[in-house]
Every structure is written in structure tokens, then in C-alpha cells.
Amino acid sequence: MPTVDKLLLEEALQDSPQTRSLLSVFEEDAGTLTEYTNQLLQAMQRVYGAQNEMCLATQQLSKQLLAYEKQHFALGKGDEEVISTLHYFSKVVDELNVLHSELAKQLADTMILPIIQFREKDLTEVSTLKDLFGLASTEHDVSMAKYSRLPKRKENEKHKAEVAKEVANARRKQHLSSLQYYCALNALQYRKRVAMMEPMLGYTRGQHFPSWHIMLSILMRSAHHKEQSMPWRTRRTEQ
Numbered sequence: 001m002p003t004v005d006k007l008l009l010e011e012a013l014q015d016s017p018q019t020r021s022l023l024s025v026f027e028e029d030a031g032t033l034t035e036y037t038n039q040l041l042q043a044m045q046r047v048y049g050a051q052n053e054m055c056l057a058t059q060q061l062s063k064q065l066l067a068y069e070k071q072h073f074a075l076g077k078g079d080e081e082v083i084s085t086l087h088y089f090s091k092v093v094d095e096l097n098v099l100h101s102e103l104a105k106q107l108a109d110t111m112i113l114p115i116i117q118f119r120e121k122d123l124t125e126v127s128t129l130k131d132l133f134g135l136a137s138t139e140h141d142v143s144m145a146k147y148s149r150l151p152k153r154k155e156n157e158k159h160k161a162e163v164a165k166e167v168a169n170a171r172r173k174q175h176l177s178s179l180q181y182y183c184a185l186n187a188l189q190y191r192k193r194v195a196m197m198e199p200m201l202g203y204t205r206g207q208h209f210p211s212w213h214i215m216l217s218i219l220m221r222s223a224h225h226k227e228q229s230m231p232w233r234t235r236r237t238e239q
Helices: 017-070 079-148 154-207 210-229 231-238
Strands: none
Touching: 017 079, 017 154, 079 154
């Protein structure tokens, strides 16, 4: 890709072949960015979906741990200790699920939302302005062709003036649409840099937010203490 910083707005009025050639480079870049952004969003949504699935899975695990005491085992001697311990771990899993839910929310807010906003706002704006520019250019070409076919007789001067006015209006409309389109393409080159990094910064922060590590550390210490106080653990140590 050529090293070009931006489309020059003063060249929009000229609409020369060189300007159109440079414009095609920016359009190709915008098309590639749109395709990549869609693929990136799909990958991020998969991560978000996996995190949501983790929330559902831990909820199911907690319920299943509590369901132990409702089972009718033929040999249930000593089950009070097991039931008590599984109740404890069910609470641990519930607390971990709170963290998973918080992480899922953070992923939605700081990873998914920014890339969706970039796609819906910036990329959609470029696509819309491209269509408007294309329509304005077609309208201008049609009016120019109409003007070129006018006969050069004096009795057609009034009609010729009307067509010339139509050409001028079409040219003005094309110029305005080209300015808007060029500005959007130029802005996209800067906005894409932030748009590509912001979601991953949000993802990274989500994986390392302080409450996650603090609560996980507390839960690990609590679980270790619970394990040490289990009756069968004590008996095994004594043996």
C-alpha cells in the first residue's frame, strides 16, 4: 500500500484521474478494515460467549453440589460431613460465579461495545457516504452527458441554460459529497488505531481487575482452611 497520509480536500473539486486513483486506495483500505472488524467482533463475541457459558456452568455446578443431600444412597453413613463440605463448596462456587458474572459484564462494556460502536458509527458512516458520493457522481455524469448532446443552435439557448444550471447543481452536490466522503476516509485512518486497541485494553483490564484477585485469594485461603479441618483429613494426618 502506498504511503499516503490523507486525501487532500482541495483536490476533491478537480476530481482528476489521479485523485480517483488515490481515492480507490483509501476505499480498498476501508473495505479491508470493515472485513477485519467483522471477523474481530466475531472472535470477541466468542470470548464473551465463553465467559457467559462459564457463568451458567458454575451456577449448574453449585446446584448439583447442593443436590447431593437429596440423593437416596443405600449406604449413607458419614454423609453429614460430605453434605456439609459440599454446601461449603457450593457457596465458594457461587462467589466465584459472581466474579465470572462481573467479568462477563466488563467484557461486554469494555471489549464488545467499543468495537460495535466503531463498526456501526465510523464504518457505517464511510459506507453511507460512499453510496451518496456514487449517486452524486452518477447524477453529475448524466447531466454532463445531457449537456454535451445539446445542439448548438441559438433557439436552444434557453434550454441550454437550464441544462447548464442542472450541471452546476450536480457538480456542487458532487463536490459537497466528495468533501464529506474524503473527510470520513481521512478520519477513519486515525480512528481505526484507537478502535483496534481499545477493546483489547478493556479485555486485559477485565482479566486483571483487583477484586478478582482479592476475592480469589480469600476463597483459596478459606478452601485450604476448610480442607485442613475436614475430619477425614485430620484422621489421615494422625495415622
